[in-house]
Amino acid sequence: MKLMKRIRTSAKVIFMLPVVSALIVLTAFTISRLTPQEDLKSKYAYKDFEPAKKCRSCHPGLYEQWSQAMMSQAYTHHWDEIEYFDLAVGHSNAKPEIKNVVDGCNGCHAPLAFMGGKEFPPPRPEAKSMANESVSCEVCHLTQAAQTDPPFNFSYLIKPGMTKFALRTPAVESPAHKIVTNDFFRTTEFCGNCHNEKNPFGVWVKSTQLEWKEGPYSKEGVRCQDCHMPKGGPFLNALMTKPYDDSRLHLFHGAHDPGKVRGTIELRIQPDIREAEPGETIVFTVALFNQKTGHKFPTGSVEDRIAWLQVEATDAKGKVYHLNVDKKGFDGEEYTISGDYLAYQDMGLPLGLSDFKGVQRDGIPAGNRIFRMPYFDPEGRMTIMQWNTAKQGVDYRIGPRETKVEKLTFRLPFDVPPGEMKVRAVLNYQLLVKPVADFLKVPADESEIKVVNEHSTTVQILP
Numbered sequence: 001m002k003l004m005k006r007i008r009t010s011a012k013v014i015f016m017l018p019v020v021s022a023l024i025v026l027t028a029f030t031i032s033r034l035t036p037q038e039d040l041k042s043k044y045a046y047k048d049f050e051p052a053k054k055c056r057s058c059h060p061g062l063y064e065q066w067s068q069a070m071m072s073q074a075y076t077h078h079w080d081e082i083e084y085f086d087l088a089v090g091h092s093n094a095k096p097e098i099k100n101v102v103d104g105c106n107g108c109h110a111p112l113a114f115m116g117g118k119e120f121p122p123p124r125p126e127a128k129s130m131a132n133e134s135v136s137c138e139v140c141h142l143t144q145a146a147q148t149d150p151p152f153n154f155s156y157l158i159k160p161g162m163t164k165f166a167l168r169t170p171a172v173e174s175p176a177h178k179i180v181t182n183d184f185f186r187t188t189e190f191c192g193n194c195h196n197e198k199n200p201f202g203v204w205v206k207s208t209q210l211e212w213k214e215g216p217y218s219k220e221g222v223r224c225q226d227c228h229m230p231k232g233g234p235f236l237n238a239l240m241t242k243p244y245d246d247s248r249l250h251l252f253h254g255a256h257d258p259g260k261v262r263g264t265i266e267l268r269i270q271p272d273i274r275e276a277e278p279g280e281t282i283v284f285t286v287a288l289f290n291q292k293t294g295h296k297f298p299t300g301s302v303e304d305r306i307a308w309l310q311v312e313a314t315d316a317k318g319k320v321y322h323l324n325v326d327k328k329g330f331d332g333e334e335y336t337i338s339g340d341y342l343a344y345q346d347m348g349l350p351l352g353l354s355d356f357k358g359v360q361r362d363g364i365p366a367g368n369r370i371f372r373m374p375y376f377d378p379e380g381r382m383t384i385m386q387w388n389t390a391k392q393g394v395d396y397r398i399g400p401r402e403t404k405v406e407k408l409t410f411r412l413p414f415d416v417p418p419g420e421m422k423v424r425a426v427l428n429y430q431l432l433v434k435p436v437a438d439f440l441k442v443p444a445d446e447s448e449i450k451v452v453n454e455h456s457t458t459v460q461i462l463p
């Protein structure tokens with residue numbers, strides 16, 4: 001009898017197992033992929049959300065840090081306003097079928113306007129509407145999960161209210177809100193909700209979290225938060241509580257912080273021979289090592305960004321020679337060596353310029369190696385309009401802990417004076433290619449040249 005029962009139970013268990021596991025697989029699958037993303041567009045009202053100024057009254061330190069970060073200006077920053085209103089909204093006026101995509105810019109840049117506003121585009125920054133809150137305290141601390149796997153295109157799950165989420169169980173109760181701990185804040189998927197973006201052509205036009213995931217830092221458990229929200233204590237995260245030694249500073253410093261960019265890549269240059277006669281050939285080797293980023297460099301708004309290697313030799317009499325990088329011969333290499341080309345013609349349509357010839361592609365001296373990934377519009381021309389990108393070209397960015405090696409062959413002129421020749425290699429960086437910035441009248445700080453790193457070497461020119 002006992003035996004029978006045991007057999008029956010185990011039979012039941014055995015019978016149930018596939019069902020249970022199928023159920024588990026199914027639920028996991030449903031949660032991660034099949035759930036239609038809850039559409040949060042205009043789902044709530046502005047009054048459902050609290051402004052960051054309110055959080056400031058008790059969290060002044062964190063507020064001041066955040067207010068200096070780009071995420072507090074994601075809607076109001078000059079280049080964002082220009083690209084959104086002049087190019088994106090302009091483009092959807094000319095092509096109404098992309099209106100939904102352009103409304104979606106706000107899903108990441110002005111989430112409160114996206115979820116709480118009824119009209120798109122939201123009011124301009126000068127109107128000081130809730131759109132100006134940009135990526136505010138509310139946006140992050142109301143986030144419960146990602147609705148897709150991988151996370152992308154504002155896949156956050158947000159419900160407004162007095163319950164805010166974070167990692168720590170607070171030492172004191174806040175009179176302003178309830179805190180529920182949520183492990184999602186520990187993950188990089190939390191950032192990936194906005195730092196991965198797939199456009200209507202199915203192209204990953206932003207993939208910072210995906211780059212991180214396939215790189216070395218994910219294996220070591222070094223997350224976005226560890227580099228962009230470093231622990232810095234003792235720090236008073238709220239007025240009524242005690243200072244914590246491991247408080248997460250809300251610095252979010254990135255490409256707009258010259259100090260964060262400086263030193264990201266280390267470089268060294270060396271000649272193959274130390275002494276040479278006029279007319280002889282010297283080959284310089286430059287090694288560029290990415291020691292600092294957890295993703296590729298550049299990442300994020302890759303369509304806008306360039307980093308380039310410039311090498312110049314100065315002879316004993318002070319004459320300067322520009323050295324061209326040696327071609328390696330890979331597919332698409334022409335987009336990684338600066339030259340005299342026109343590009344970005346697709347800006348003509350949104351701007352209402354018929355037969356627009358484009359502007360200079362690179363805007364830097366010719367013959368330099370550029371570390372970039374080109375984006376192409378449906379007609380195969382280079383574009384900075386990521387939503388209009390049908391294809392990406394060669395990915396010649398520098399991966400996390402990757403070293404790129406470049407060679408420059410220099411044939412000494414016959415009239416080069418004897419003495420010491422100094423050769424300097426510089427890695428420069430620009431947030432936005434200058435010809436585009438100038439054409440769209442984007443204030444100069446967005447196209448300023450930032451030096452990432454430099455190194456010099458010498459050779460002796462024999463008489």
Ligand code: HEC
Nearest residue numbers: 050055058137141166167168170171172174176238240241
């Ligand atoms: C009346 C004061 C007050 C206001 C206003 C306030 N908070 Fe707080 N908050 C606190 C206190 C006190 C704590 C507990 C701090 C602790 O011990 O960690 C806290 C904790 C938090 C935490 C959890 C931190 C942790 O320990 O992990 C988050 C997140 C948070 N607040 C977000 C917000 C946001 C977002 C706003 C604005 C919408 C806001 N707070 C407004 C007082 C306030």
Ligand code: HEC
Nearest residue numbers: 188191195209212223224227254255260292293294299300
């Ligand atoms: C090991 C440290 C490290 C990790 C981990 C890391 N970053 Fe960065 N990040 C940097 C550095 C250094 C820079 C500055 C250089 C640059 O612009 O790429 C940067 C820059 C950025 C930028 C600005 C890029 C641009 O061109 O505007 C963004 C956005 C960013 N990180 C997001 C993330 C996200 C999201 C994650 C996690 C998926 C992450 N970072 C992980 C170090 C890190």
Ligand code: HEC
Nearest residue numbers: 055059062063066135136137140167185225237246247248
């Ligand atoms: C881009 C998303 C983001 C924004 C914007 C943001 N936070 Fe946070 N915040 C986080 C994350 C993630 C953590 C937890 C980090 C960890 O502990 O690993 C955190 C932690 C906190 C903590 C606990 C800090 C500690 O470790 O002691 C407080 C308090 C807090 N946030 C309040 C705020 C306030 C107030 C604002 C607006 C001024 C704000 N946050 C804006 C993502 C954000």
Ligand code: HEC
Nearest residue numbers: 070071074080108109191194224228252253254255256257
């Ligand atoms: C709700 C969407 C959203 C979330 C969530 C989010 N970000 Fe951002 N982040 C943005 C947007 C939009 C920008 C671009 C700001 C601008 O317009 O320059 C940005 C910019 C940045 C920058 C670039 C700053 C610079 O100087 O160029 C860094 C670094 C960054 N985010 C880090 C993070 C990290 C780390 C997390 C996760 C803890 C995170 N973000 C979560 C939307 C988001």
Ligand code: HEC
Nearest residue numbers: 079080083084088104105108153154194195197300301387
């Ligand atoms: C999936 C989220 C997401 C969507 C959708 C999105 N962006 Fe962004 N955007 C970001 C993030 C994150 C950054 C920061 C990347 C970086 O730092 O390199 C950014 C950066 C930018 C920048 C560069 C900011 C700077 O100062 O360098 C501009 C301009 C911009 N976005 C405009 C737009 C426009 C216009 C649209 C709609 C066509 C759009 N974005 C859609 C997330 C998004």
